[in-house]
Amino acid sequence: xxxxxxxxxxxxxxxxxxxxxxxxxxxxxxxxxxxxxxxxxxxxxxxxxxxxxxxxxxxxxxxxxxxxxxxxxxx
Numbered sequence: 001x002x003x004x005x006x007x008x009x010x011x012x013x014x015x016x017x018x019x020x021x022x023x024x025x026x027x028x029x030x031x032x033x034x035x036x037x038x039x040x041x042x043x044x045x046x047x048x049x050x051x052x053x054x055x056x057x058x059x060x061x062x063x064x065x066x067x068x069x070x071x072x073x074x075x
Contacts (some may be wrong), residue, residue: 002018002020002021004016016068025045025046025047026047027047030045032049033045033046033047034046034047034048034049034050061068067070
């Protein structure tokens, strides 16, 4: 478990991520992180856009279900 401290950033507030946390998340300065609500009422910090993940999942379903139509269109 990592302990994060809330600090002032201009007129906003922010948290400082250690090098270890950034390495674990595979992010660098300037990358975007997403804070999502977890099923247990907590929060999850991730570099992956949950909306994009949902869109890719839907696209994979369509590609699987309509494989023959997509193959015909590709010709």
